[in-house]
Structure formats: structure tokens, C-alpha cells
Amino acid sequence: MEVTLLVQAADDSFRLLENARVQAVGLLNTAVQLTSDTRSVEERKLHAIFAGAQDARSGLQNFLATFILLFGFWALLSGKFDAFHLTLGVICSFIIAYLTHDLLFANVRVGDIRVIVQRFITYMPWLVYQIAIANMHVAYLALSPKMPIDPQIIRFKSKLESDISWVTLANSITLTPGTITMDIEEGEFVVHALSKKVADDLNTGEMEDRIAHIFMEADHIYIQDVLDVARIFGEMRRAA
């Protein structure tokens, strides 16, 4: 009787071990597939940035967006809103938008410009708030008698994907007192920070997350992660 129970327990444990092995192999396969997918996506994005790739359909969208922005700038500059000057403004904006439409909005996916502009406008008050806080911290550092600064250089690889978001992040870091972006070499930011607190604030990555939210980047990988994890959980639940 006990031997039967023992044999049955051994059999159950072997089956459990077999299931665990199968699941581990499945997990490893998914991990390999995710890594190779991510790497190929990353390579394609970097190549697109440096080769200046641009979709053909977005030419008209870029032209219209540039025209609207330039005409708004003209209306702001010239206080005269009579028909003659407005017509001049339309002609000038049209000519410049036609000649430089691939300059202002390069690397933007079709249909995204309105959302990006709205999100950019809501990002700026947060940036001003961060500048104010960092200002007070640097003033405290500079005015205290022993000046507790701890200058350090931070290198980090950013998850952002296009040149305009890199430049936005670099400018936001430089505008915030206490940190200065020294260089961007091959996708790696080299930032000089004044003290440990400022460096820690930078390393949390909140600014990077917000900028990725503005330009709608670095979000497709997360969806893929969720889908694969759900599949793994489904398999484990079925096997158990």
C-alpha cells in the first residue's frame, strides 16, 4: 500500500517536473524572440533617424502643418490684418512651406502632428515647475558656506527613438539648473550633474517618460510584453 503511494507520488513529481521543464523551454523561447524583435526594431529606428527616412504620404501633411505654423507666426509678427498684408502673408508662408516642408516636421508619422503639439503644450508647465524647484536647490547649494556640490558625469542610454525627442530631452535637461547635457554620442547621453540629489532626480527617468509620452514613442514594446506575458500565464494555468 505504502509502496503504491510512493510510486504514485514519484510519478506525480516526475510529471510536475516535466511540465516545469516544458514551461521553462517556452519561456526561454519567448525571451529569445522578444530580444531579437526588440533589437531589429531598434536597429531599424536608428537607421531611420540617421538616414532621414520620411514617409511619402506625410509630405502633404508636413506642408500643411508648416504652412499653418508659419502663417500664425506671420500674423503674430505683423499687426496688420487688412486684405493686402494677409494675402502677402499667405503667399510668403506658401513659398517657404513649399521650399522647406521636409525640414520642420521630419520623422513624424502621419496623423500624429495634432496630438504631439497638444501634448507638447501641456508638457511645458511641468517643465517650468521642475526648473523652479531645481533653481531653489542650486541656489541653496551656491549660497551655503561650505557649498556641498558633488559634480559628476552621468552616461545613460535613452529609450527615445527620434532625433526631435532626443533634442527635447537634451534641452530640457540643460534648461533645468544643475544638469547640463554635454554630448549625445551614438544614442548615449553624457550629462554633467552638480550634486547627488540632482543626479538622482535625473536617474528616475520621469522627464524621459514624459517626453516619450509627448512623441508617442517607446510604447509598442510594452504592449508586446503584456501580450507575451499573458500567453505564458495562460499556458501555465492550463498546465496546472
Next chain:
Amino acid sequence: MIFRKEDIIVSTISRILVPFIQLYALYVIMHGHYSPGGGFQGGVILGASMVLLLLTRGYDEATGKVSENTVTLLTSAGVLIYAGIGLLCLFFLGNYLDYGKLAALLHVNPARARSLGILGIETGVGIAVMAVMYSIFLDISTGGVLPEDEEEQ
């Protein structure tokens, strides 16, 4: 030859600024009557925007957009517009650059015709000045040697 270090921040910001600089230049040209400005000033600002592209993008990309031949033609085109409007006034039995006589062509009163005539020659001046500024910087950056001559040397 100017040696250029690749810098993505400077390159991106300059490409975003160039349309706004050019629009400001055209604003300066068009509002020469009402505010400080006119043809020469606007032309210099236009030329400066193209020099910005030349400095940050390099000789090959900048001349890909506006080649040296185009720049030479634009210089002459600006002067042609200026002198052409003057000659047009001669055809309408006025003096050289007597814009009042253009009122018959444009169907406006003579005062308005003078205003539009001045706007026309300021545009010509602006184009010529832009082209000359840009070509000066191109000559500085290449040492006066055109690409086809450089291959022969």
C-alpha cells in the same frame, strides 16, 4: 575645407529654426514701409538662414537644396527684377523708376502704384542680397574651388 563635427542637437535645432528665420526675413522685406527693414535687411536674414543650413549640415547637403549654379542665377534674377521694373516704367512713358506710371498696368491710383513698385524692387534687392551672402559663404567654405575643378586637381 571646413571640417564639421556631427552634432545632432545643433543639426536638429537649426533645421527647425530655418523656416521661421526665412519667414521673419520675408516679413522684414514686406513691411519695409512701416517698420525698420526693407530689401537689404531681409535679404541678409534670408542669406543667414541658408548659411545656417550650410554650417550645420555641410556643403553637400546644403548645395543639394540650393546649388551654386542656382545661387548665381538668383543673383542676376534679383538685379533683373529691379532693373526690369525700372524699364517697365519707361515703357509707360515715365522716367526710369517712375512707379506712378505703373498705375495704368495695375489699375490702382498712382500713390498705391508707387508703394507697390517700391515693394517690387525691394523684393528684387532681397533676392540678390540673399544669393550673394550665400555664395560668399560657399566660396569661403570651399576655398573658391568648384567640385568639378577639385576632381581635376
